[in-house]
Amino acid sequence: MSDALFWPEVRDLLEKRRGRLHAYERLDARRTALIVIDMQSAFVDPGTPSYVPAARAIVPAVNRLATAVRRTGGSVAWSRASFTSARDGGWNTFFGGAVSEAVAETVIATLRPGAPGHGLAQGMEVQPADHVFDKYRFSAFTRGSSEIETWLRQRGAGTVLIAGTLTHVCCESSARDAMQLGFRTVMVSDANASRVEANHVATLNAFIQSFGDVRSVDETIALLEASVGARAAE
Numbered sequence: 001m002s003d004a005l006f007w008p009e010v011r012d013l014l015e016k017r018r019g020r021l022h023a024y025e026r027l028d029a030r031r032t033a034l035i036v037i038d039m040q041s042a043f044v045d046p047g048t049p050s051y052v053p054a055a056r057a058i059v060p061a062v063n064r065l066a067t068a069v070r071r072t073g074g075s076v077a078w079s080r081a082s083f084t085s086a087r088d089g090g091w092n093t094f095f096g097g098a099v100s101e102a103v104a105e106t107v108i109a110t111l112r113p114g115a116p117g118h119g120l121a122q123g124m125e126v127q128p129a130d131h132v133f134d135k136y137r138f139s140a141f142t143r144g145s146s147e148i149e150t151w152l153r154q155r156g157a158g159t160v161l162i163a164g165t166l167t168h169v170c171c172e173s174s175a176r177d178a179m180q181l182g183f184r185t186v187m188v189s190d191a192n193a194s195r196v197e198a199n200h201v202a203t204l205n206a207f208i209q210s211f212g213d214v215r216s217v218d219e220t221i222a223l224l225e226a227s228v229g230a231r232a233a234e
Contacts, residue, residue: 005189005214010205023213024159024184027220029072029227033157035140035148035178036062037164037171038081039124042110042117044165049106050117054193054200055165061191061217062163063125070127072224075155077131077148079140080118081170083108138170141177149181159184161220163191168203176211185212188220 003021014021039062042050066076110117113134120126137145152160160183162175171192179185187207194200208214215223 005201005204006208007205010209013209021208022215023208024186024223027159027186027223027227029069029074029224030231031156031158032069032072032074032161032224033152033155033159034066034069034074034076034161034163035174036066036076036078036124037140037162037174038079038135038166039121039164040080040111040117041119041121042081042107044121044123045117048117049103049110052165052193052195054195054197055121058163058165058191058193059121059123061188063123065161065163065188065191065217065220066125066127066130068221068224069161070129072228074224075131075152075157076127076129077133077151078120078124078126079133079135079146079148079164079170079174080113080120081111082113082118082134082136083111084113084136135170137173139173139177140170141174141181152183157183159186161185162187165193166199167192167194168199169194172203172207175207179211186220187212187214188217189214190216 011021042048043052044055069076109115112118131151133146133148135146140146140148160178162171162185164171175185175187187204189204204214
């Protein structure tokens with residue numbers, strides 16, 4: 001269950017402001033899209049400069065969620081973090097301060113389109129009908145980053161599920177921007193991963209207060225299946 005993640009003060013605040021913990025008690029499976037953020041070799045495979053140990057552990061959860069979304073009538077898309085240079089757009093502000101020059105060079109080399117680390121990691125169960133796209137900023141939804149918003153609008157998606165890595169960087173950035181663009185957004189707690197567990201937990205506690213919902217894989221699948229059941233009963 002996702003509920004154990006939330007701090008008591010967050011629970012209390014949401015009870016006062018929302019009247020309940022979770023933002024969304026129902027999903028429309030046919031209008032739901034799963035966006036899997038950056039589950040690439042560069043993040044999932046040991047020994048790579050961007051390696052996230054917890055990302056390897058969530059591979060089965062991400063695949064199970066993707067299978068459920070497809071089965072219940074939704075869409076699945078997979079992003080690939082993509083760099084061309086440290087001076088592309090706003091990246092000079094990141095590579096110029098957040099990491100050393102040596103680390104910047106290895107990260108960029110690993111995540112250039114066509115580099116071995118750029119591809120989706122082995123074990124990710126991508127299907128032919130899924131959409132794989134390059135993402136040129138932390139957020140998939142920010143200006144100039146990708147075409148994912150257009151892809152979602154074309155499919156009539158109203159709800160976005162966010163999974164992948166890193167919880168507090170590209171996943172959170174994408175989730176917040178998706179909400180600002182009018183999508184109901186859910187971060188799936190045990191299908192996201194950070195290098196530092198405290199960052200993962202803090203992000204989920206912050207997100208649920210103002211930007212959308214946080215659910216576990218089991219909870220999300222149950223909501224999707226309930227949507228199919230309700231549709232069949234109509």
